[in-house]
Amino acid sequence: MKKMVVAIFLIPVFLIGCNQEQTIEVKDSNEEQSETVKEVIRNSDEIYTGNAIFIEDQLLVAVQAKPWLDYKKRKIEKKLQKEVEEQFPDLEVLVSADYKLYWETQKLLDEGDEQKVSEEVEKLKKLAKEET
Amino acid sequence: MVILFKTKPSILACGSVAGPEERKSVFYSYFDAVVEDERWNQKTNEQGQAKMIQEACEIIMNKANLKNLDIDFFLSGDLVNQMTPTNFAARELASSFIGMFSACATSISSLIVASLLTELSASEYAIAGASSHHNATERQFRYPINYGGQKPATAQWTVTAAGYALIGKHNPSLPSIVAGTVGKVIDYGEVNPFHMGGAMAPAAFDTITAHLKGRNQKISDYDLIMTGDLGKIGLKILKAMFAQTGAQQNELDVFRDAGAEFYGEDEAYLAGASGAGCSAAVYYSYIEQQMKSGRYKRVLLCATGALLSPLSFQQGETIPCTAHAIEITME
Amino acid sequence: MDQQQYQQIEDQITPPTPYVKNVLKAFLIGGLVCTIGHAFTYFYIIFFNFTETTVGNPTAATMVFIAALLTGLGIYRKIAQVAGAGTAVPVTGFSNAVVSAAIEGKTEGFVLGVGSNMFKMAGSVILFGVASAFFVALIKLILVTMGVVEW
Amino acid sequence: MIFLDFFFAFLIGGIICVIGQLLMDVGKFTPGHTLSILVVSGSIISGLGWYQPLIDLAGAGATIPITSFGNALTQGAIAEAEKHGWVGVLTGMFEVTSSGISAAIVFGFLAALIFKPKGKAN
Structure with missing residues (x-):
C-alpha cells in the first residue's frame, strides 16, 4: 500500500515537471485573425490548450488552464x-475555461456546416451563463 | 449483600433460543433452537424478540412437562424501550410477572429473585432469564443497522438470543443455587459507549470480591467464574484488576467471559458479544449442561450490566454499571 | 482500587486507536469516492448539457443514489467500518445516514417511522448548514454595508 | 493533464476526509459532531470566497465532501443578499437548494419501500 501511495504522489510531480507545448487550434478562414488570437492565448502562461471559433460576428474562445493552476481559472x-x-x-467575445465548452468546441x-456552428455557439454561450 | 439460599433451589430445566447470526457462535450446538428469520416471521424486530422469549419458555415447559398455568412466576427483562418485548411475551405466558431491568445483568438478577421466591416457598416453578435482539437493541442504543459508523476495537456485537431457566425445589441431581450477591452500582467515569467492557469490569470486580469475602472463599474454590459480556478487552481488564490484588496466574485461569468467547476469534465482532441474551443463552445452555455432565462442581456466574440509556449518553453522563453474581453447585 | 488506579489499568490494556492507519484508510477511500465522483462529472459534461458550474448537482445525486443502494444492501456499513471518515464525510455518508434511518423506521409506518426518523442523524447537518449560511451571509452583508469588503 | 485533474480530485477529497477522521479519532467527536463542524467550516470558507477556487481546482474532490453543502447554502444566501440586501439574507434561505438533500430524501424513501435492515457482521 505504501508503494501505491508514493506512486500516486510521484506521477503528478513528474507530469508537472515536463511542460508540454501549448496546443491552440482556431477555426477561421481569416489567417490574420487566427494568428492574433493564437498570439493572445499563447501569452497566457497558465493555459496549456485552447480552441477559438470565429463565426459571423461571434468569437468563442475555450481554454484549459494547467490543472495545478485551475484554482485561479476564473x-x-x-x-x-x-x-x-x-x-x-x-466581435462579440466569450472566453471560457469550462471543460464543457472546450469539449464542444473541439x-x-x-x-463544415456554418449554420450548425453558429447554432452550437449560441447554445454554448447560453449554457455558460447558467449558474445552477 | 450476599444472600444464602438454605433450601438450595435447583435449575430444573433450561431453554435457549438464538437468531440466524448466532450460528457462528461457538456455543451454537448447546442452544435448543436456532431460527432462520431474525424477525421470527413477525412484522417487527420487537415482535420477533417477544416470539423468541415465548419460544424459550415453551421449550422449558416441554422439557419439564408443565403447562402455562403451572408457572407461578415469570421474571425477565430485555433492553428495548420499557422492555416491551418481554412484557408482550409475558402477556402470552399468563403467569405472575415482574419485569426486571439490570441491563445485561438481568440474566442473573432475575435468577436471584426467582431463587428467593422459591426459598420462601412462594413459588413452585419460576422462570427466570433475559433476552436481547441485535436489530432492536442496536437501534435503541446506537445507530440504525445499516448506518456506516466506524466502531473501535473495543466495540461489541449485541447478540440475538434468549436464555431462560426454570427454578424449583432442590433436586440433588441438578445444579443448585447456594448463594447470590446483588451488586452495587459502580461508576468509574467511563463515557465511551463503545467500550462497555472497560465500563463494566469494575462492577464485576466489586461484586465478585464482595461475594468471595461474604462467603469466605478464594478464587480457587471455584471451577469457573464466568462473567457475562465484558468482551475480550473487558475480561483482560478484569484479570488485570485481580492480578493487582494478588491473584496468581492459575487463579486467573478460572475466569472466563461469555461475551469474549461467544463468537470465537472472528474479528468482525471486534471485542466479542454483548447483550442480556448473551450471558443468559450461555449460562442457561452451555453452563447448565456442563454442570449436569459433572465437568464443573462449583461455578460463580457474574453477569454485568451497563445502566446507560441513549438519553444519558447524549446528555454527557458517565456509564454506571452493575453486576450480579450467583453461585451454583452440583453435588 | 480507586478510579485513578483503574484508569491506569484500563488505558494499559485497551488497544490504542490506530491513528495513522485510520487516517491513511480515510484518505485513500475518501479520495477514491471523490475520484469516482469526478469521473461522473466528466460523464455528465461530455454526454449531457452540463458545465463545470452546473455539474455538481447531478454528480451529487448520482453518488447519493449509489450510496442509497449500497446502504439498502447492507454493504455501505461494511465499507464504512474500514473507511471511517472516508465514507462518512462525502455526500454518500449523508445519504447513508438518511437512508439507513429511513429503512429502520419502516416498522412504524411511513409517517411516524420513515418520515420522522429520516433526519434523526442527518438533521444536525442540515441545521448547521442552513444556520451557518444565514450567519455568514449576514456577516458579509454587514461588512459590505460598512465598506470593509466587496461582494 | 486529465490525470492531474483526477489527481487533484483525489488529493483534496482525501484531505477533507482526513480532517474528518482526525476530528473523530483525535478530537473524540461523534460522527454527527464531525459532520456538523465540517459543514460550518465549509460555510465559513465559502464566505471568505475560498471555496469556489477549491472546486475549480479539485472538481468533485471539493463538491462531494459534505463541506460543499455549507458552500452551496452560503453561496445561495450571499447571492440573494447581494441582490435584495437585508431581506435577501432571509429569502436566501428559501432560495438555496442542495441536490444532495433532495436526492437523499427521495432515495431514502424509495429504499424504505424496498429494503429491510439486516444485522449481519460479515
Whole structure:
C-alpha cells in the first residue's frame, strides 16, 4: 500500500515537471485573425490548450488552464476575456475555461456546416451563463 | 449483600433460543433452537424478540412437562424501550410477572429473585432469564443497522438470543443455587459507549470480591467464574484488576467471559458479544449442561450490566454499571 | 482500587486507536469516492448539457443514489467500518445516514417511522448548514454595508 | 493533464476526509459532531470566497465532501443578499437548494419501500 501511495504522489510531480507545448487550434478562414488570437492565448502562461471559433460576428474562445493552476481559472478567464476583447473590439467575445465548452468546441473545429456552428455557439454561450 | 439460599433451589430445566447470526457462535450446538428469520416471521424486530422469549419458555415447559398455568412466576427483562418485548411475551405466558431491568445483568438478577421466591416457598416453578435482539437493541442504543459508523476495537456485537431457566425445589441431581450477591452500582467515569467492557469490569470486580469475602472463599474454590459480556478487552481488564490484588496466574485461569468467547476469534465482532441474551443463552445452555455432565462442581456466574440509556449518553453522563453474581453447585 | 488506579489499568490494556492507519484508510477511500465522483462529472459534461458550474448537482445525486443502494444492501456499513471518515464525510455518508434511518423506521409506518426518523442523524447537518449560511451571509452583508469588503 | 485533474480530485477529497477522521479519532467527536463542524467550516470558507477556487481546482474532490453543502447554502444566501440586501439574507434561505438533500430524501424513501435492515457482521 505504501508503494501505491508514493506512486500516486510521484506521477503528478513528474507530469508537472515536463511542460508540454501549448496546443491552440482556431477555426477561421481569416489567417490574420487566427494568428492574433493564437498570439493572445499563447501569452497566457497558465493555459496549456485552447480552441477559438470565429463565426459571423461571434468569437468563442475555450481554454484549459494547467490543472495545478485551475484554482485561479476564473481570474485567468477574466484576464483573457479582456485581452481578447481589446484585440477584437468589433466581435462579440466569450472566453471560457469550462471543460464543457472546450469539449464542444473541439468537435466544432471540423464541422463544415456554418449554420450548425453558429447554432452550437449560441447554445454554448447560453449554457455558460447558467449558474445552477 | 450476599444472600444464602438454605433450601438450595435447583435449575430444573433450561431453554435457549438464538437468531440466524448466532450460528457462528461457538456455543451454537448447546442452544435448543436456532431460527432462520431474525424477525421470527413477525412484522417487527420487537415482535420477533417477544416470539423468541415465548419460544424459550415453551421449550422449558416441554422439557419439564408443565403447562402455562403451572408457572407461578415469570421474571425477565430485555433492553428495548420499557422492555416491551418481554412484557408482550409475558402477556402470552399468563403467569405472575415482574419485569426486571439490570441491563445485561438481568440474566442473573432475575435468577436471584426467582431463587428467593422459591426459598420462601412462594413459588413452585419460576422462570427466570433475559433476552436481547441485535436489530432492536442496536437501534435503541446506537445507530440504525445499516448506518456506516466506524466502531473501535473495543466495540461489541449485541447478540440475538434468549436464555431462560426454570427454578424449583432442590433436586440433588441438578445444579443448585447456594448463594447470590446483588451488586452495587459502580461508576468509574467511563463515557465511551463503545467500550462497555472497560465500563463494566469494575462492577464485576466489586461484586465478585464482595461475594468471595461474604462467603469466605478464594478464587480457587471455584471451577469457573464466568462473567457475562465484558468482551475480550473487558475480561483482560478484569484479570488485570485481580492480578493487582494478588491473584496468581492459575487463579486467573478460572475466569472466563461469555461475551469474549461467544463468537470465537472472528474479528468482525471486534471485542466479542454483548447483550442480556448473551450471558443468559450461555449460562442457561452451555453452563447448565456442563454442570449436569459433572465437568464443573462449583461455578460463580457474574453477569454485568451497563445502566446507560441513549438519553444519558447524549446528555454527557458517565456509564454506571452493575453486576450480579450467583453461585451454583452440583453435588 | 480507586478510579485513578483503574484508569491506569484500563488505558494499559485497551488497544490504542490506530491513528495513522485510520487516517491513511480515510484518505485513500475518501479520495477514491471523490475520484469516482469526478469521473461522473466528466460523464455528465461530455454526454449531457452540463458545465463545470452546473455539474455538481447531478454528480451529487448520482453518488447519493449509489450510496442509497449500497446502504439498502447492507454493504455501505461494511465499507464504512474500514473507511471511517472516508465514507462518512462525502455526500454518500449523508445519504447513508438518511437512508439507513429511513429503512429502520419502516416498522412504524411511513409517517411516524420513515418520515420522522429520516433526519434523526442527518438533521444536525442540515441545521448547521442552513444556520451557518444565514450567519455568514449576514456577516458579509454587514461588512459590505460598512465598506470593509466587496461582494 | 486529465490525470492531474483526477489527481487533484483525489488529493483534496482525501484531505477533507482526513480532517474528518482526525476530528473523530483525535478530537473524540461523534460522527454527527464531525459532520456538523465540517459543514460550518465549509460555510465559513465559502464566505471568505475560498471555496469556489477549491472546486475549480479539485472538481468533485471539493463538491462531494459534505463541506460543499455549507458552500452551496452560503453561496445561495450571499447571492440573494447581494441582490435584495437585508431581506435577501432571509429569502436566501428559501432560495438555496442542495441536490444532495433532495436526492437523499427521495432515495431514502424509495429504499424504505424496498429494503429491510439486516444485522449481519460479515
